[in-house]
Amino acid sequence: xxxxxxxxxxxxxxxxxxxxxxxxxxxxxxxxxxxxxxxxxxxxxxxxxxxxxxxxxxxxxxxxxxxxxxxxxxxxxxxxxxxxxxxxxxxxxxxxxxxxxxxxxxxxxxxxxxxxxxxxxxxxxxxxxxxxxxxxxxxxxxxxxxxxxxxxxxxxxxxxxxxxxxxxxxxxxxxxxxxxxxxxxxxxxxxxxxxxxxxxxxxxxxxxxxxxxxxxxxxxxxxxxxxxxxxxxxxxxxxxxxxxxxxxxxxxxxxxxxxxxxxxxxxxxxxxxxxxxxxxxxxxxxxxxxxxxxxxxxxxxxxxxxxxxxxxxxxxxxxxxxxxxxxxxxxxxxxxxxxxxxxxxxxxxxxxxxxxxxxxxxxxxxxxxxxxxxxxxxxxxxxxxxxxxxxxxxxxxxxxxxxxxxxxxxxxxxxxxxxxxxxxxxxxxxxxxxxxxxxxxxxxxxxxxxxxxxxxxxxxxxxxxxxxxxxxxxxxxxxxxxxxxxxxxxxxxxxxxx
Amino acid sequence: xxxxxxxxxxxxxxxxxxxxxxxxxxxxxxxxxxxxxxxxxxxxxxxxxxxxxxxxxxxxxxxxxxxxxxxxxxxxxxxxxxxxxxxxxxxxxxxxxxxxxxxxxxxxxxxxxxxxxxxxxxxxxxxxxxxxxxxxxxxxxxxxxxxxxxxxxxxxxxxxxxxxxxxxxxxxxxxxxxxxxxxxxxxxxxxxxxxxxxxxxxxxxxxxxxxxxxxxxxxxxxxxxxxxxxxxxxxxxxxxxxxxxxxxxxxxxxxxxxxxxxxxxxxxxxxxxxxxxxxxxxxxxxxxxxxxxxxxxxxxxxxxxxxxxxxxxxxxxxxxxxxxxxxxxxxxxxxxxxxxxxxxxxxxxxxxxxxxxxxxxxxxxxxxxxxxxxxxxxxxxxxxxxxxxxxxxxxxxxxxxxxxxxxxxxxxxxxxxxxxxxxxxxxxxxxxxxxxxxxxxxxxxxxxxxxxxxxxxxxxxxxxxxxxxxxxxxxxxxxxxxxxxxxxxxxxxxxxxx
Numbered sequence: 003x004x005x006x007x008x009x010x011x012x013x014x015x016x017x018x019x020x021x022x023x024x025x026x027x028x029x030x031x032x033x034x035x036x037x038x039x040x041x042x043x044x045x046x047x048x049x050x051x052x053x054x055x056x057x058x059x060x061x062x063x064x065x066x067x068x069x070x071x072x073x074x075x076x077x078x079x080x081x082x083x084x085x086x087x088x089x090x091x092x093x094x095x096x097x098x099x100x101x102x103x104x105x106x107x108x109x110x111x112x113x114x115x116x117x118x119x120x121x122x123x124x125x126x127x128x129x130x131x132x133x134x135x136x137x138x139x140x141x142x143x144x145x146x147x148x149x150x151x152x153x154x155x156x157x158x159x160x161x162x163x164x165x166x167x168x169x170x171x172x173x174x175x176x177x178x179x180x181x182x183x184x185x186x187x188x189x190x191x192x193x194x195x196x197x198x199x200x201x202x203x204x205x206x207x208x209x210x211x212x213x214x215x216x217x218x219x220x221x222x223x224x225x226x227x228x229x230x231x232x233x234x235x236x237x238x239x240x241x242x243x244x245x246x247x248x249x250x251x252x253x254x255x256x257x258x259x260x261x262x263x264x265x266x267x268x269x270x271x272x273x274x275x276x277x278x279x280x281x282x283x284x285x286x287x288x289x290x291x292x293x294x295x296x297x298x299x300x301x302x303x304x305x306x307x308x309x310x311x312x313x314x315x316x317x318x319x320x321x322x323x324x325x326x327x328x329x330x331x332x333x334x335x336x337x338x339x340x341x342x343x344x345x346x347x348x349x350x351x352x353x354x355x356x357x358x359x360x361x362x363x364x365x366x367x368x369x370x371x372x373x374x375x376x377x378x379x380x381x382x383x384x385x386x387x388x389x390x391x392x393x394x395x396x397x398x399x400x401x402x403x404x405x406x407x408x409x410x411x412x413x414x415x416x417x418x419x420x421x422x423x424x425x426x427x428x429x430x431x432x433x434x435x436x437x438x439x440x441x442x443x444x445x446x447x448x449x450x451x452x453x454x455x456x457x458x459x460x461x462x463x464x465x466x467x468x469x470x471x472x473x474x475x476x477x478x479x480x481x482x483x484x485x486x487x488x489x490x491x492x493x494x495x496x497x498x499x500x
Numbered sequence: 501x502x503x504x505x506x507x508x509x510x511x512x513x514x515x516x517x518x519x520x521x522x523x524x525x526x527x528x529x530x531x532x533x534x535x536x537x538x539x540x541x542x543x544x545x546x547x548x549x550x551x552x553x554x555x556x557x558x559x560x561x562x563x564x565x566x567x568x569x570x571x572x573x574x575x576x577x578x579x580x581x582x583x584x585x586x587x588x589x590x591x592x593x594x595x596x597x598x599x600x601x602x603x604x605x606x607x608x609x610x611x612x613x614x615x616x617x618x619x620x621x622x623x624x625x626x627x628x629x630x631x632x633x634x635x636x637x638x639x640x641x642x643x644x645x646x647x648x649x650x651x652x653x654x655x656x657x658x659x660x661x662x663x664x665x666x667x668x669x670x671x672x673x674x675x676x677x678x679x680x681x682x683x684x685x686x687x688x689x690x691x692x693x694x695x696x697x698x699x700x701x702x703x704x705x706x707x708x709x710x711x712x713x714x715x716x717x718x719x720x721x722x723x724x725x726x727x728x729x730x731x732x733x734x735x736x737x738x739x740x741x742x743x744x745x746x747x748x749x750x751x752x753x754x755x756x757x758x759x760x761x762x763x764x765x766x767x768x769x770x771x772x773x774x775x776x777x778x779x780x781x782x783x784x785x786x787x788x789x790x791x792x793x794x795x796x797x798x799x800x801x802x803x804x805x806x807x808x809x810x811x812x813x814x815x816x817x818x819x820x821x822x823x824x825x826x827x828x829x830x831x832x833x834x835x836x837x838x839x840x841x842x843x844x845x846x847x848x849x850x851x852x853x854x855x856x857x858x859x860x861x862x863x864x865x866x867x868x869x870x871x872x873x874x875x876x877x878x879x880x881x882x883x884x885x886x887x888x889x890x891x892x893x894x895x896x897x898x899x900x901x902x903x904x905x906x907x908x909x910x911x912x913x914x915x916x917x918x919x920x921x922x923x924x925x926x927x928x929x930x931x932x933x934x935x936x937x938x939x940x941x942x943x944x945x946x947x948x949x950x951x952x953x954x955x956x957x958x959x960x961x962x963x964x965x966x967x968x969x970x971x972x973x974x975x976x977x978x979x980x981x982x983x984x985x986x987x988x989x990x991x992x993x994x995x996x997x998x
Contacts, residue, residue, distance in 0.1 A: 018546055022520060029527070037724035038742030041779070045739065048516055226535035241543065244536030281539070 005072070006079060009065040010283065012056060013086055017282035019053035021241045028246055031232040047105065054101065057093045066090055078285045081466045085284030088161075095144045104137050108411045115409030122399035124380050127409070132376045134411050135369055142370070152370040155414030160292045160421060162468055165367065168417055171483055172360045175420070178487050180390060182494060183353050186341045187392075189498040195340045196333055204256045204323055212256065212322040213249065213263040216315060220301055221453040222267045223274055229263070234406075237266040237298075239273025239288070242281050246270075256323060257338055264306040268298035271453060275461025290469040291415070293460065295422020296429060303352055303423075304430050304489070305452065309335045310444040339497055343391040345400035352490055356423060357390050362405070362416040370413065425473055427486035429456070432477035503570070504577060507563040508781065510554060511584055515780035517551035519739050526744055529730040545603065552599065555591045564588055576783045579964045583782030586659075593642045602635050606909045613907030620897035622878050625907070630874045632909050633867055640868075650868040653912030658790045658919060660966050663865065666915055669981055670858045673918070676985050678888060680992060681851050684839045685890075687996040693838045694831055702754045702821055710754065710820040711747065711761040714813060718799055719951040720765045721772055727761070732904075735764040735796075737771025737786070740779045744768075754821060755836055762804040766796035769951060773959025788967040789913070791958065793920020794927060801850055801921075802928050802987070803950065807833045808942040837995050841889040843898035850988055854921060855888050860903070860914040868911065923971055925984035927954070930975035 023046055030042050056062065069075065069083045096104075111130035118127035139151065147154040153164045214229065227245040237247035247266035252258040272288055280286025288294050305311055312331035319326070319334075329337075341351045347358035365382055368374035374382055383402040384395045395401040407415050433455050434440050443451060459476040466472075473481045494500065521544055528540050554560065567573065567581045594602075609628035616625035637649065645652040651662045712727065725743040735745035745764035750756040770786055778784025786792050803809055810829035817824070817832075827835075839849045845856035863880055866872035872880055881900040882893045893899040905913050931953050932938050941949060957974040964970075971979045992998065 018543065021543070025527075026523070029523075033726065035723055035725050035742055037721070038739070041740040041742060045516065045519070223535070225533055227533050228531065241536070242539040244533055244539060 005065055005068050006075065009062070009069060009086075010082070012059075012062050012065065013082060013284075014282040016053050016056050017287075019049050019056070021282065023049045023053075024238050025240050028238045028240060031234070031236065032230045032246075032248060043109070050105070054093060054098075057090060062086070063090055063094070077466060078280060081285045081464075082283050085465055089284075092145065095146070096141065097144075100137075100140065100144070104141065104411070107133055107137055108409070111411070112406070112409045115403070115406065119399055119403045122397040122403065124398040124403060127403065128376055131379075131408060134408070135376060135413075138411060138413055139370070150371045152367055152414065155366075155370065156417065157414075159412075159415045160290050160418050160469055162470060163292075163417070163421070165371070168363065171424075172356075172363060172417075172420070175356055175483050175487065176360060176390075178491070179353060179357060182491060183341070183343070183357070183391075185500050186353060186494055186498050187343070189500060190341070193499070196329075196337055198255060198337065199327060200254075202254055202326065204251075204253055204326070206251050206253070208322040209251055209256055209259045212315075212318055213259055215318050216260065216306075217263055217267045219314075219447070219449055220264065220267050220271065220305075221450060222270055226274060227270060235262045235266050237269035237273065239270070239276070242278040245273040256319070256326075261302050261306060261338070265298040265302040268301035269294055271301070271456075272297040272461050275453075275457045276464055277462045280464055284465045286464050289463070289465040289467070289472055291418035292421030292425060293469050293472060295419055296425035297422075297456070297460065299422050300426040300429060300456075304426055304440075305444055305449070307335065307338045307352075308441060308444060310441040311335075312338075313445055314447045336497060339494075341494065341498070343393045345387075345393070345395060346404055352423070353494055354391070356420045359416050359420045361386050361390065362407075365402075366413050366416070421469075421481070424481065424483050424486045427489040428473060428477050428479065428482065429460070430489065431485045432479075503563055503566050504573065507560070507567060507584075508580065510557075510560050510563065511580060511782075512780040514551050514554050515785075517547050517554070519780065521547045521551075522736050523738050526736045526738060529732070529734065530728045530744075530746060541607075548603070552591060552596075555588060560584070561588055561592070575964060576778060579783045579962075580781050583963055587782075590643065593644070594639065595642075598635075598638065598642070602639065602909070605631055605635055606907070609909070610904070610907045613901070613904065617897055617901045620895040620901065622896040622901060625901065626874055629877075629906060632906070633874060633911075636909060636911055637868070648869045650865050650912065653864075653868065654915065655912075657910075657913045658788050658916050658967055660968060661790075661915070661919070663869070666861065669922075670854075670861060670915075670918070673854055673981050673985070674858060674888075676989070677851060677855060680989060681839070681841070681855070681889075683998050684851060684992055684996050685841070687998060688839070691997070694827075694835055696753060696835065697825060698752075700752055700824065702749075702751055702824070704749050704751070706820040707749055707754055707757045710813075710816055711757055713816050714758065714804075715761055715765045717812075717945070717947055718762065718765050718769065718803075719948060720768055724772060725768060733760045733764050735767035735771065737768070737774070740776040743771040754817070754824075759800050759804060759836070763796040763800040766799035767792055769799070769954075770795040770959050773951075773955045774962055775960045778962055782963045784962050787961070787963045787965070787970055789916035790919030790923060791967050791970060793917055794923035795920075795954070795958065797920045798924040798927060798954075802924055802938075803942055803947070805833065805836045805850075806939060806942060808939040809833075810836075811943055812945045834995060837992075839992065839996070841891045843885075843891070843893060844902055850921070851992055852889070854918045857914050857918045859884050859888065863900075864911050864914070919967075919979070922979065922981050922984045925987040926971060926975050926977065926980065927958070928987065929983045930977075 026042060026046055026049070030039075034042060066083060066087050069079075070087065075083065107130070111127075111134050114130045115127050118124060138155070142151045142154045145154045147157075150165055156163050156165065156168065210229075214224070217229065218224065226243045227247070230246065230248045231250060232248035233250065235248045235250055237245070239245045247263075247270045249259050249262045249266065272294060276286055276288065278286065309331050312334045316331055316334070339351060341353050343354060344350060347355065350358050361383070364386065365374065365379065368382065369376070369379075380398050380402050387393065387395050387401065405416075407413075430440065433452065437443060437451055437455060440452075443449075460472065463472055463475075467475065470481050524540060524544055524547070528537075532540060564581060564585050567577075568585065573581065605628070609625075609632050612628045613625050616622065636653070640649045640652045643652045645655075648663055654661050654663065654666065708727075712722070715727065716722065724741045725745070728744065728746045729748060730746035731748065733746045733748055735743070737743045745761075745768045747757050747760045747764065770792060774784050774786065776784065807829045810832045814829055814832070837849060839851050841852060842848060845853065848856050859881070862884065863872065863877065866880065867874070867877075878896050878900050885891065885893050885899065903914075905911075928938065931950065935941060935949055935953060938950075941947075958970065961970055961973075965973065968979050
């Protein structure tokens with residue numbers, strides 16, 4: 003057997019163990035009986051240990067080194083060697099005891115966060131967050147990165163991205179988004195958004211049927227996937243032919259479910275479009291969180307929150323919700339795009355969303371590069387929120403306790419949400435150059451050309467290139483915030499008549 | 501680390517891999533999207549290979565040998581060593597290539613059987629069955645058993661049971677069951693069973709609610725388990741705190757679902773009652789198929805098919821099926837116990853059920869010990885069926901193609917179904933000695949003493965002893981067919997006024 007063949011068997015074993023974790027994670031969030039929690043945690047940690055042991059094995063290290071010197075590998079094979087080198091090197095740098103302690107600290111922090119958030123009591127979460135940050139600093143030290151410590155974290159979630167990339171990018175965005183938000187708020191004070199009537203009822207079965215129809219129209223293959231319910235919607239590309247996503251329901255309005263489904267279907271379409279010839283290898287896996295998020299945001303916002311979309315789905319909407327108010331596509335679209343200075347990121351519109359992300363980015367930078375003490379975090383949060391949103395945060399539940407990420411030790415993760423928005427807008431512009439007026443195309447009700455455009459350019463490429471190389475190859479330009487700013491300024495100027 | 505500690509880590513790893521197979525198997529039968537089939541098969545075979553590799557490892561063999569010589573092990577530890585010796589020895593005797601070929605032959609045979617059964621065409625299944633039998637004979641040769649070849653197969657499913665045990669047992673049963681059946685058929689010809697009206701409708705949601713109530717009353721903990729739907733009902737004790745069973749629905753009557761649920765809940769209660777201090781080891785696992793079946797048959801038949809049961813559930817029945825005919829507990833019980841010389845084992849009553857099993861046993865014996873050729877199987881089946889049931893088998897779909905087991909290479913499995921019936925009756929008699937009149941107890945609607953009696957005597961014991969030792973310890977007598985015969989003769993004499 004060639005070294006590459008031997009290498010790929012080891013690689014697939016690791017990825018199979020990870021796929022099993024993914025499957026059990028999906029099951030836990032959707033259907034697991036509550037008393038299964040403890041043995042599930044035990045099994046997940048066993049699988050993680052098994053995968054980690056194989057990842058750090060010196061045998062794998064030897065094969066990677068050997069293959070790095072080989073000159074007969076094709077592009078796909080080289081991508082696998084490159085990605086496994088990255089994962090292997092990171093894993094071997096962390097002492098086994100540290101990995102175990104860190105995992106335990108994270109799971110304790112997550113439980114503490116849940117309680118602290120429910121009680122809106124930051125002090126209950128503070129010692130856990132302090133410990134996680136201190137352990138994360140220890141982790142950064144093991145990695146021995148160049149640049150600032152926070153760079154090590156950013157790179158974990160979007161390879162190649164550093165503070166020196168994000169800082170100017172975010173500054174440029176903020177410079178134009180804050181004034182845009184001001185103008186929108188001024189317009190709203192004279193022409194308020196249409197109010198959503200109280201007392202409406204949207205039955206779950208009808209929401210399910212309506213959203214399934216939309217998901218199918220986007221191209222999701224329900225013979226190779228499922229839609230289920232969970233507290234926090236997510237998408238899981240379990241393995242070839244089996245991609246599952248979830249949604250949740252608000253009985254008083256259909257938008258949470260609809261846009262949740264469009265968002266998760268966007269993620270799931272990426273997973274269904276991966277090249278199954280490369281399953282269980284990095285080459286066959288999604289390249290980054292930023293690119294993944296570009297797929298969900300593309301469908302959710304750039305397709306789903308348009309008058310063209312509402313023209314197509316209005317008959318389905320009326321069929322499933324015959325008692326809903328008689329609104330035309332423009333009004334429904336206006337409601338779906340309502341800008342507000344709300345506290346909660348996950349409910350934010352496209353204008354304020356990135357401001358939410360940047361706020362967390364600025365705080366994380368201070369926590370890791372600067373000298374923000376954990377105890378001062380709520381104050382830092384609330385001060386910045388007032389400055390950017392002009393709104394006082396009433397409590398920590400709606401402020402610095404709202405997101406789960408910090409309790410999971412996922413520092414450096416948030417910026418990928420903004421990258422997703424930027425990549426999506428850049429893809430949309432490029433797609434329009436190839437396919438013509440996208441709104442006109444959406445209005446036909448046949449959205450298959452959109453998916454067909456994304457498939458070879460993004461989905462099937464897996465991790466062949468780095469995220470930025472992939473975007474550049476797909477669009478002809480390096481990643482840039484300009485398409486997003488053009489898109490958002492144009493869209494909201496029209497909606498709010500600016 | 502002591503050798504035993506090292507041993508138990510290896511044992512748990514093997515059982516974790518098997519638990520993962522169980523989980524993925526459950527998922528496949530209940531909710532998997534159809535295009536997931538191929539990657540699921542791939543993952544299951546990978547898990548099987550991983551588990552097999554660890555089971556045959558010489559390291560494990562060395563530890564077992566060492567521990568067999570240790571004199572400081574307690575009863576639980578000795579049980580684990582004993583059971584792992586058995587599994588290890590069997591596994592190492594089979595060449596790896598044979599295991600792989602056999603697995604492929606079985607999965608090909610299963611597909612062929614499905615088609616052959618649908619078309620009622622034995623000739624399409626014949627070559628596959630021939631190959632499986634020949635490979636099974638090869639397997640027996642590897643095992644180098646004493647006694648007759650078929651003994652090796654019987655022992656695989658119920659340790660310690662041989663042809664020399666089953667032959668007299670079955671002969672004794674047949675001797676009294678065939679005349680009992682004749683008397684019942686005669687009684688039916690004068691007083692027919694109440695007919696089931698056509699055109700009734702039992703909605704799925706109501707059947708689910710009704711059966712859930714019964715399952716809960718039996719003691720199933722829905723916080724530590726689930727009920728779902730599948731083509732063929734089954735129960736899966738996935739891991740501690742997570743036991744799942746399935747059912748299916750017949751919209752024209754509620755009995756299929758009800759007794760399916762009671763049967764599977766019986767299995768599931770066994771799983772929920774295993775000692776979780778011994779999870780992922782043989783000591784913490786169910787001891788045998790026969791004992792497992794005793795738990796399902798106990799609840800399904802000896803509790804569920806009684807007038808006392810119907811007295812308790814009649815109000816629930818009326819609540820969920822208000823349009824069903826107004827029948828009293830005695831009539832409902834009579835319908836639920838209708839004896840018939842039908843062709844299909846899984847729909848058989850308690851009198852004919854064991855005759856169905858024996859027919860397969862006699863044929864298997866001839867296939868492995870005697871000289872029945874596969875091509876003559878349908879004829880052998882139909883001839884014996886006519887002799888015992890007095891009925892002509894109209895086609896192979898209702899005859900020798902009806903069961904899945906042979907296509908799975910599960911020769912020697914069927915007799916455990918009868919053992920389950922015998923063990924159940926023996927447990928019932930013994931329980932009555934301790935708890936008094938069981939019917940009177942069932943009639944109170946509080947069935948918890950029944951479960952409380954079974955828990956320490958059967959469930960919590962896991963595989964500490966052999967199946968027959970377990971039954972003997974629980975009931976004070978060695979396994980015997982007499983309690984079953986007393987039970988069945990008494991019950992049906994009363995029902996049919998013999």
